[in-house]
Amino acid sequence: MLNKSGLKWGHKLKLQAAKALTGCVFLLLAPAVIADTPAVYRYQQANGVTAFSDRAPKNRPYIKVRFDCFACDLKSTVNWHNTPLFLKKYQHEIATAALHHQLDPALLRAIIHAESAFNPKALSKSGAAGLMQLMPDTATEVGVKDIWHQQQNIQGGASYLAFLLKRYKGDIKLAMAAYNAGPGAVDKHQGIPPYAETQTYVERVQLLWSRYQQASQAS
Template sequence: MQFNPIMILQTFRITPFLLIVSILSYLIYSSDSIANSARIFKYKSASGTPTFSDIEPIGLHFQEIKVDCYACQRDSLINWHKAKLYLTEYSFTIEQAAKTNEIDPALVRAIIHAESHFNKHALSKQGAQGLMQLMPKTAKYLGVKNAFVAKQNIEGGTKHLAYLLKKYHGNIKLASAAYNAGESAVARFAGIPPFTETRVYVERVEILHKRYQLANKT
């Protein structure tokens, strides 16, 4: 999938900034196939035109565009009650990791969905990596050598999630908030931090968790 910004600019007479925002929003959030391939690359075509693509350029200098947490967008247009669920991706690894850490696999799947939309290549602006968006220091502490390897990421992320659930006595909302904003933020505010990103994240994780639970029963 490739876009020619110059053609769109000339046709619709919009500013370059709005064009880039629109393109990235489309590539990152509009397609269900993004769960498997959502790496966005910026490069210049042979004519020198800035181009965006979800296919890594070969033989060209390119820049990979980093994105933020999938479920943290305050103004997201996604209907979280109806958005597509990913019921079969990484099933064995998720089930095994959840069983080992004694937590609900539906919650693990909800966190993956919220964090990366099941994109194992996801890389945030802050440096969080892979399916469960592990920060490098956290990944190292959890024994994860390569956070972009799905199995390692899920095992490490699930272990961390289990630790948070134990710390907050099974309170999923507080565990979700800490997963997103950090334990120190939850402690500082004595509950879910007032950050808009964190609050919508916790709400959407809860919605996804219930939906994945229900889907597993049918």
């Protein structure tokens, strides 16, 4: 399904669905609601290909997978107010992607920090990979040929973030929430979903963003 910008995000959103699995996987034959966490649904298409969606498929068995990410862990002991920032890593790649997609470099840096803690080899059990935790389908949609190529991964994540910002008319909180839980969840709840992990993610990304902005201005 094409969105207004012409990209096929539809129900196959990579979602940073790509967050390191929190652990529990539930095999379901009918929809079930977990109110405090975002989820991605893994199922087999008619052609046998495994697919991921932010919405439960109809009339098809699926597995509901709960996702986590570096900044989503509700039990995290990290002090987000003073945890060390990554100010030097990927300066050229982030600056180039931010300029190309008209994004604040500090925001990109904050999301990379939240998603992977700047680990270019980060890989979730769902297949989300790299610095910005891209799902393979999404990577393909945004023209990423090598998901492990750090510059391509950052460009792809920036492209997806720019798409979300356009979709939500520049509302950064909604774009952050959609990056974490998927646009389907944001649209369904007409705002930040009532998932503890997503709400925590948005708060922490905002804090990191502010800190990266301050650090940039001070340098």
